[in-house]
Every structure is written in structure tokens, then in C-alpha cells.
Amino acid sequence: MNTILDIQKRLLQYNIKPSLQRIAVMQYLMENKTHPTADIIYAALSPAIPTLSRTTIYNTLKLLSEQGAIIALNIDEKNVRYDGDIVAHTHFRCKKCSRIYDLPKNFTLENKQQFLDFYITECQVYYKGYCKECKKTSINNEIINNF
Amino acid sequence: MNTILDIQKRLLQYNIKPSLQRIAVMQYLMENKTHPTADIIYAALSPAIPTLSRTTIYNTLKLLSEQGAIIALNIDEKNVRYDGDIVAHTHFRCKKCSRIYDLPKNFTLENKQQFLDFYITECQVYYKGYCKECKKTSINNEIINNF
DNA sequence: TCTAAAATTGTATTCATTTCAAAATTAAAA
DNA sequence: TTTTAATTTTGAAATGAATACAATTTTAGA
Numbered sequence: 001m002n003t004i005l006d007i008q009k010r011l012l013q014y015n016i017k018p019s020l021q022r023i024a025v026m027q028y029l030m031e032n033k034t035h036p037t038a039d040i041i042y043a044a045l046s047p048a049i050p051t052l053s054r055t056t057i058y059n060t061l062k063l064l065s066e067q068g069a070i071i072a073l074n075i076d077e078k079n080v081r082y083d084g085d086i087v088a089h090t091h092f093r094c095k096k097c098s099r100i101y102d103l104p105k106n107f108t109l110e111n112k113q114q115f116l117d118f119y120i121t122e123c124q125v126y127y128k129g130y131c132k133e134c135k136k137t138s139i140n141n142e143i144i145n146n147f
Numbered sequence: 148m149n150t151i152l153d154i155q156k157r158l159l160q161y162n163i164k165p166s167l168q169r170i171a172v173m174q175y176l177m178e179n180k181t182h183p184t185a186d187i188i189y190a191a192l193s194p195a196i197p198t199l200s201r202t203t204i205y206n207t208l209k210l211l212s213e214q215g216a217i218i219a220l221n222i223d224e225k226n227v228r229y230d231g232d233i234v235a236h237t238h239f240r241c242k243k244c245s246r247i248y249d250l251p252k253n254f255t256l257e258n259k260q261q262f263l264d265f266y267i268t269e270c271q272v273y274y275k276g277y278c279k280e281c282k283k284t285s286i287n288n289e290i291i292n293n294f
Numbered sequence: 295t296c297t298a299a300a301a302t303t304g305t306a307t308t309c310a311t312t313t314c315a316a317a318a319t320t321a322a323a324a
Numbered sequence: 325t326t327t328t329a330a331t332t333t334t335g336a337a338a339t340g341a342a343t344a345c346a347a348t349t350t351t352a353g354a
Binding site: 072073074075076077080088090091092093094095096097099101103116117118119120121122123124125126127128129130131132133134135 | 244263271
């Protein structure tokens with residue numbers, strides 16, 4: 001279980017002021033490993049925070065992902081999904097039920113026979129960063145995870 | 148160079164009737180390896196085919212990608228990008244200029260020092276297919292690239 | 295040529311996300 | 325504690341990529 005203090009610490013660690021709303025979003029993502037959309041998070045938190053606005057959810061998710069406290073997934077072509085687990089791992093999206101699963105650490109296309117839970121039809125690998133031309137001017141403005 | 152006959156052959160190979168519009172879209176993607184959006188393709192083809200409709204571009208891109216003749220990329224959070232190169236390869240998106248590059252075949256995070264053209268800040272790996280529950284009912288309806 | 299099926303077109307709509315300015319909250323200064 | 329400035333939140337309006345849909349056009353077969 002994550003205490004409010006743990007969550008505050010996590011936010012401060014990424015230079016995010018821990019407001020009530022930000023703590024709620026961070027906590028939701030830490031406790032719900034379902035890769036939810038902004039709207040799912042809004043619907044879940046709205047009853048407990050009746051004044052909550054959708055814009056705040058979008059603002060918060062943008063801030064948290066830009067600061068590296070969470071990860072934004074573009075695996076679903078309709079909505080952006082969010083993941084509170086920032087340890088590097090790969091994802092699987094079911095084309096029928098649209099659920100997003102975390103794949104086991106040792107999963108590769110070569111050994112996928114061992115993981116018969118997933119029938120894989122496609123794989124996409126996306127790297128992001130700065131190209132040669134844009135590198136010089138932009139590096140300073142970005143927090144870089146040089147993994 | 149790709150002749151119209153080459154392009155027709157490619158479409159037929161994926162069970163797509165080679166209409167004028169479909170040939171134009173397929174040809175554009177084969178000759179422009181810039182990972183364009185639907186709208187870029189529309190703007191490029193529209194002068195030569197004045198009656199062309201945006202809907203046709205969307206319909207065609209959907210058909211071609213569903214049939215496996217092209218690949219739809221969700222590397223850009225705003226628009227879907229399309230790639231006529233269906234040989235497995237990975238992509239890089241510059242966060243500043245938004246250009247999408249093909250990465251060299253031998254590129255990995257381990258040897259990325261060799262490829263100093265790209266300063267990488269993040270990597271996403273997305274698998275798609277059918278989960279255990281949905282597997283039984285759906286496999287027959289899908290063309291599966293069992294790579 | 296006639297007819298049916300398939301493909302294309304254009305308009306209207308949807309819906310996730312963004313913009314923006316006002317209101318509320320927080321933090322800092324006096 | 326008051327005052328003031330900066331930050332955050334809020335909700336209404338706007339944006340824009342993509343889809344739905346019905347009408348029109350084209351294609352293919354009888």
C-alpha cells in the first residue's frame with residue numbers, strides 16, 4: 001500500500017507540487033495498473049472530489065508524464081493511456097477487448113511460445129528523442145533519461 | 148521505380164481491388180518514405196485527382212493497413228502516420244521537429260552509441276493481438292502475421 | 295444494355311484533447 | 325495577520341482528426 005506521504009514523495013521527486021488533485025491522480029495510477037484513459041481517471045476520482053474538472057485531469061497527466069513521474073502510452077489509437085509504473089517494460093493490447101497488459105520481463109518474439117496467453121499479430125517499437133539537427137538546440141530544455 | 152503494374156500487383160497480393168485512388172495512395176507511400184499523415188497524402192494527391200475526397204483517403208488507409216499492405220504508426224500522439232515499408236523495422240520520432248525516421252536494422256539500445264544521429268530519451272514497445280480470453284473467438288476473422 | 299455490388303464522395307457528426315479566461319487556492323512579502 | 329503575487333483549478337468554448345452515413349458514381353457480370 002502507498003501512503004499519502006509516499007505519493008507526495010514521488011511527486012516531489014519529480015519536481016511536482018503535491019496538490020490534492022495531483023496526489024489523487026498519482027495515487028490512482030499507482031493503485032490501478034489498468035493503463036486507464038484520462039476519462040476513466042476522471043470518472044473514478046470525480047465522486048470523491050466533486051469540484052474536479054476534466055481539464056485538471058488532462059493538465060495533471062501532461063505534467064506528470066512530462067516530468068517523468070508517469071508514462072503516456074500511445075498503444076491505443078483512440079485515447080492516450082497512462083501507466084504509473086515507470087520501470088521499463090513492454091505492453092500488449094488486445095485488438096478485441098482493448099485491454100492493455102504488461103508483458104513479462106523476459107518476453108521476446110523469440111520465446112513467445114512460452115507465453116501462450118498472448119496471440120501476437122504485430123509489434124511496434126518507437127524511440128523518441130532528438131534528431132541530429134534538433135539535438136544542439138534542445139537538449140538543455142529536457143530532462144533526459146539516458147538509459 | 149515502381150510501375151503502376153508493380154503497385155497493382157502489391158494491392159492484389161493483399162486482396163485489395165486496385166482502383167485509381169488506391170493505386171495513388173499505395174504509390175505515394177511507396178515513393179515517399181516520410182511516414183505521412185492522412186491529410187498530407189490527401190493534400191499531395193488532390194491536385195492530380197481533383198474529385199478526391201478525404202474520406203476516400205481514410206477509407207483506403209484503413210483498408211490497406213487492415214489487409215497488411217501498409218503499416219499504421221501511432222508514434223505521433225496527434226495523427227496516425229502511415230508507412231508503405233512493411234518489412235519489420237523500428238522508428239524514431241524527433242520531439243522537436245516531429246519528423247519520423249527509420250532506424251537502422253542493427254540499432255539497439257545497447258549499441259546506440261554507434262548511431263549518434265539520434266539522442267534517445269524514451270522507448271516504447273507495443274505488441275498487439277488477442278489475449279487469452281478473446282483468442283478463441285477471434286482468430287478466424289483476422290489475417291495473422293505469425294512472425 | 296441492364297442490373298447489382300462495390301467504391302467514392304461530401305456533409306454532418308463525434309469525441310478526445312486543448313485553449314483560455316475567470317475563480318480559487320497557495321505562498322510569500324510586508 | 326493583512327496584502328499581494330504566483331500558481332493551480334475550473335468550466336465553457338474551440339479545435340481537429342477521424343468516422344458515420346446517405347447519395348452519387350463507377351465497376352463488373354449477366
